[in-house]
């Protein structure tokens with residue numbers, strides 16, 4: 338489903354390269370975890386997948402279902418099924434969350450040539466999904482992410498993911514800032530979405546999340562390269578020993 | 589200095605202010621009104637005024653009263669009032685109004701007859717001509733007045749309408765006054781609202797500029813009674829080629845009065861927007877609390893917005909604050925919305941709407957009026973963004 342080939346990325350208009358030849362393939366139905374110390378380029382990878390224009394791809398390609406998405410705008414990528422749950426979801430003053438959700442959900446429907454939601458249909462769908470994620474429906478009447486707690490923001494990201502039904506879900510440190518209960522709710526939300534037709538790229542620091550969302554593969558990103566790949570036992574190894582020996586092996 | 593009068597000025601009989609007159613620095617009427625349209629004829633077009641919401645309607649067609657007026661018993665109307673005039677160059681709009689054909693109408697509001705159904709002053713210009721209407725509204729002591737003043741024009745007609753309105757709030761009176769300007773993109777409009785607030789009066793003004801080619805709306809408030817409270821809020825939507833100027837002068841003359849001004853502006857294309865906010869606090873006006881904010885969203889590099897706050901404070905125990913910001917749409921916000929599949933145009937409209945709707949919400953206008961206002965904003969965004 339996703340093929341990242343020799344991806345080199347730098348900050349637009351700056352010299353420093355952040356991703357230095359990333360190779361990664363994720364099949365439909367697969368959950369791939371990406372781990373790595375702070376500053377290794379995990380968020381950069383997620384932004385480049387979503388199409389943020391602060392970053393410039395200087396070499397390599399990203400294929401989604403066999404086609405390059407590099408020339409696509411973020412909204413086109415989203416419409417084709419790419420979803421990024423942000424590490425730091427933006428607060429957008431004045432835009433009520435419900436209005437935002439309606440615009441986003443209808444954009445998805447439009448991309449698939451489906452009729453827009455009627456208001457009752459829309460409210461019913463959102464209410465049901467919010468209930469599953471333990472989100473107070475009143476929170477969704479407030480401006481998007483404004484004044485939401487860290488945990489509420491992360492749950493709101495998963496709510497959007499559930500409502501937009503993407504094919505590729507990229508989760509950037511969705512576990513950070515969550516207490517144990519919230520982590521369970523969020524993980525259950527993700528697990529409900531697991532599907533043979535859907536792939537996940539789960540970026541995390543902690544084995545803790547991977548106990549709930551059990552990955553099919555684990556990759557270590559360090560200084561802009563994938564330096565080691567393995568199965569879920571690699572995450573356990575990192576939890577016990579830190580990154581030092583993996584980094585030493587790669588050097 | 590001996591400057592030749594322009595043809596327009598010969599017609600009017602007085603000199604128009606140039607940019608050298610400080611209050612007209614950004615809006616040089618002498619240069620902008622070289623082609624002065626002739627006065628509107630009495631039997632103008634038969635395009636009637638179409639109301640925005642249900643009101644006790646008094647409508648004006650090219651400056652002339654038109655149709656029937658059915659007013660409740662708490663509103664007394666006099667149709668042949670005298671217009672104001674002035675020879676002060678800063679009152680050029682008042683002078684222009686005096687020499688432009690149009691009706692002068694006076695209203696006295698008592699009780700709360702306009703509370704659920706406001707008095708509507710509905711204007712339509714159908715001729716590429718000059719008109720001048722004059723309103724005087726007095727809200728009696730302890731009464732409540734709700735007024736919707738609205739200006740429209742037939743598509744493409746290069747009219748020049750002027751309006752001078754006087755509003756007096758007697759002791760303990762309360763009023764809400766809307767000025768809704770939806771002229772077509774060829775029409776010009778010059779307007780003044782003069783307000784006097786007596787003791788314990790409470791006034792809320794809302795200005796929505798959503799059209800017009802050359803527009804100047806002046807608001808001048810004399811706060812003459814203690815414990816008077818004033819809020820002026822507004823949204824200026826400045827389209828491509830438009831020049832929209834809102835100039836306010838607040839005079840705090842007595843102790844213990846409050847004023848709050850908030851404008852949100854959106855500039856599209858190569859539009860020019862102006863906000864001049866003057867606050868004068870006289871020496872006896874201790875404990876004045878006056879706050880003024882003007883925030884602008886510039887959508888292009890070609891457009892501009894000039895904000896000029898001016899404080900003249902002669903009392904020592906006052907709180908006066910002002911702030912002006914100019915920003916463009918936040919790229920991070922745009923990215924977040926687009927990353928959820930929302931296309932560029934829709935995403936921009938959502939963010940701009942968020943920016944201006946906050947001011948509309950503060951009016952607590954009630955469902956019908958709020959929907960009418962956001963409807964005007966939505967259709968402007970649809971056409972201009």
Ligand SMILES: Nc1ncnc2c1ncn2[C@@H]1O[C@H](COP(=O)(O)OP(=O)(O)O)[C@@H](O)[C@H]1O
Pocket residue numbers: 348355373374375376377378379380381382391
């Ligand atoms: N917009 C940016 N401007 C400048 N430097 C950036 C930017 N984004 C990322 N970086 C740098 O790139 C490196 C990788 O950052 P990031 O992708 O956020 O890492 P991670 O998510 O793995 O912690 C860091 O050194 C960071 O400082």
Ligand SMILES: [Mg+2]
Pocket residue numbers: 379380381424509510
């Ligand atoms: Mg990160």
